[in-house]
Amino acid sequence: MDKPTPPSRSRSAFLIPALFLGVISWLLYRNGESWLRQVLLYLSNAGWAREMVSNWSISWRVASRFVAGSDRDAAMAVTRDMNDAGLLITLDFLGESCTNEGEAYQARAEILRLLDDIDQRGLNANVSVKPSQLGLKIDPNLAFENICALVSKASEVGNFIRIDMEDHPTTDATLDVYRRLRYQENLSNVGVVIQSYLYRSEADIEQLIEDGARVRLCKGAYAEPAEVAFPHKPDVDANYLNLSRLLLSPAARAKGVYPAFATHDPKMIDDIKRYIQVNHIPSDAFEFQMLYGIRRDLQEELVKEGYRVRVYVPYGTAWYPYFVRRLAERPANMWFFISNFLRA
Ligand SMILES: Cc1cc2nc3c(=O)[nH]c(=O)nc-3n(C[C@H](O)[C@H](O)[C@H](O)COP(=O)(O)OP(=O)(O)OC[C@H]3O[C@@H](n4cnc5c(N)ncnc54)[C@H](O)[C@@H]3O)c2cc1C
Numbered sequence: 001m002d003k004p005t006p007p008s009r010s011r012s013a014f015l016i017p018a019l020f021l022g023v024i025s026w027l028l029y030r031n032g033e034s035w036l037r038q039v040l041l042y043l044s045n046a047g048w049a050r051e052m053v054s055n056w057s058i059s060w061r062v063a064s065r066f067v068a069g070s071d072r073d074a075a076m077a078v079t080r081d082m083n084d085a086g087l088l089i090t091l092d093f094l095g096e097s098c099t100n101e102g103e104a105y106q107a108r109a110e111i112l113r114l115l116d117d118i119d120q121r122g123l124n125a126n127v128s129v130k131p132s133q134l135g136l137k138i139d140p141n142l143a144f145e146n147i148c149a150l151v152s153k154a155s156e157v158g159n160f161i162r163i164d165m166e167d168h169p170t171t172d173a174t175l176d177v178y179r180r181l182r183y184q185e186n187l188s189n190v191g192v193v194i195q196s197y198l199y200r201s202e203a204d205i206e207q208l209i210e211d212g213a214r215v216r217l218c219k220g221a222y223a224e225p226a227e228v229a230f231p232h233k234p235d236v237d238a239n240y241l242n243l244s245r246l247l248l249s250p251a252a253r254a255k256g257v258y259p260a261f262a263t264h265d266p267k268m269i270d271d272i273k274r275y276i277q278v279n280h281i282p283s284d285a286f287e288f289q290m291l292y293g294i295r296r297d298l299q300e301e302l303v304k305e306g307y308r309v310r311v312y313v314p315y316g317t318a319w320y321p322y323f324v325r326r327l328a329e330r331p332a333n334m335w336f337f338i339s340n341f342l343r344a
Contacts, residue, residue, distance in 0.1 A: 020052075024334065033331045040328035041223035050320045062337045063323040066293040067094070068315040072110075072117055075315035078292070079123045086303040087311050088287065089125035090162060091118070094316035095133040101142060104135035108146040112153055119157040126160040128312060131174050136166075140173045144180055151181055151190045160214075165193035167222040168229070175204065182211065193262075195220030196240035197229040205246050212255040216289060217243055218262040221325045237267065244272055248281055260310065262289035264298065273307075283307050291326070 027035070043049040053059045068078040079089045093111055098104045111127060118125050129150060135142035151161045163178055165171065174192065181187045191214030194201045198220065208215050219236050220229065230236045240263070246252060247259035261272055269288060276283070287308035290299050302309045314322055327333045 021337070036331045036334065037328045038223060040324055040331070040334075044321045044324035044328065049324075053324075054320050058337070059323070060319075062333075063319050066291065066314070066323055066326050067319045068292060068313050070317050071315065072114055075114075075313060076117060076121060076123065078313055078315075079118075079125050080121070082311055082313070083124045085300060087299055087309055089123070090128045090289070090310055090312050091125050092128045092130075092164075092312060092314040093133075094314045094322055095318040096130045096166070096321060097132045097137055098135060099138075101135065101138065104133070104138065104142055104146055107133045108149060111150050115150070115153050115157055115159055118159060125313075126162065126310075127154065128162040128164050130164045130166060131170060131177060132166055136170055136173055136177075140176065143173075144177050147177055147190075148181060148185055148187075151185075151187045155187060155189050160189045160191065162191045162193065162214075162216060165195055165218075165220075168198060168224050171198070171200070171204075178213075179211075182213075191215060191258075191260075193218060194243065195229075196243055197224060197236045199228060199230070201239065201243060202246070205243050209246065209249075209252045209255055209257055212257055214258045214260070215247060216260040216262050217247060219265075221329065237265070240265075240268055241271055244268070245275065248272075248275065248279070248286065253281070253285060259286045260289045261286065262312075264290050264295045266298070269298075269302070294326075 024036070024039070027039070043053075068075045075091055079091065082089055091114060093107060093114060095103075095107050098107065111129060114127060117123075118127070127150070129147060131143045131147065134146035134150075147161070147163065154161045163174060165174055178190060178192045181190050192208065193216040194204055194208070196217065196219050198204075205215065217240065219240055230239065244259070244261060247257055252259075261268065263269065272286075272288075275281075276286070283306050287310050288302055289310045289312060292311055292313040299309050299311060327337065
């Protein structure tokens with residue numbers, strides 16, 4: 001598998017990362033995990049931190065646990081192996097918040113080639129895209145045109161595009177792109193993502209059920225203010241289960257809704273399993289989704305139990321924000337990062 005060449009690190013470059021990680025560890029010890037999560041989410045967006053951390057070889061060593069490799073060939077190889085283990089895949093060409101049209105077109109060109117490669121190699125994989133990578137923050141019409149080209153191509157080769165959901169200022173524009181594809185362009189091979197941390201999500205899901213949409217339900221990965229999102233995790237979890245019920249309701253199933261439950265949380269997964277068993281919902285009426293590099297044991301266990309499991313496999317060189325959000329979700333991963341650094 002092709003992995004990006006790790007950046008080289010001189011001895012003199014040891015001090016800055018050591019200091020940085022030392023300060024983070026000390027602050028974590030003093031202030032606790034939820035504080036660290038906020039700091040990491042801030043760092044995931046900070047250009048200066050991206051420049052610094054991307055140049056440490058140790059960063060790639062840890063990030064590569066969550067990223068298939070730097071190019072399509074690496075992603076194809078991982079997909080083949082995981083398909084052989086009974087896992088379905090959704091591939092993500094890493095990148096977000098492009099700053100000019102050219103970058104958005106480059107991402108679109110890469111994803112078009114990706115759809116061809118999946119088709120030619122007969123892989124069981126669909127594709128997830130980030131609207132901001134395709135121009136949403138520059139001009140929603142630019143993102144619409146790019147995503148429309150991708151969904152049209154996917155339709156030609158019998159594939160499916162999932163539009164990932166990003167931070168809350170993009171929610172309306174993202175759902176608007178989705179609706180235009182469904183109703184203006186009559187494309188049905190496209191789905192969206194709803195985040196249980198947002199207060200608005202129940203209303204969005206009710207609307208999407210009316211549309212018979214393919215919805216991925218996740219908890220949400222961005223730093224959001226209390227004006228728009230539940231600040232406390234137990235509320236986010238309770239809403240996740242509430243929304244899962246709506247997506248599995250007889251009304252939703254009658255409309256043809258096909259939900260994807262994206263979580264590594266055993267409590268959510270066990271609860272959904274219990275609910276579908278009690279309500280005699282067939283295991284092919286929905287799927288579980290998890291991220292590459294996280295709980296592979298649980299992914300394979302669910303496959304053995306007869307559930308559909310799709311793994312989100314990112315590839316590319318723009319791994320920094322994706323990687324730091326993964327650290328924020330599980331601050332214990334910081335220790336993995338620090339211990340790798342100390343061993344280097
Ligand atoms: C396939 C997929 C697609 C996603 N797409 C989006 C998207 O489009 N937009 C968006 O905002 N977010 C997305 N996310 C991220 C999601 O919103 C959460 O931030 C992320 O999944 C963490 O929440 P959780 O439910 O997995 O677990 P958490 O609520 O973070 O943790 C609950 C429990 O899950 C287990 N767990 C969680 N993480 C790990 C880990 N790294 N290793 C081991 N155990 C762990 C632990 O037991 C933990 O106690 C996606 C996630 C997945 C899996």
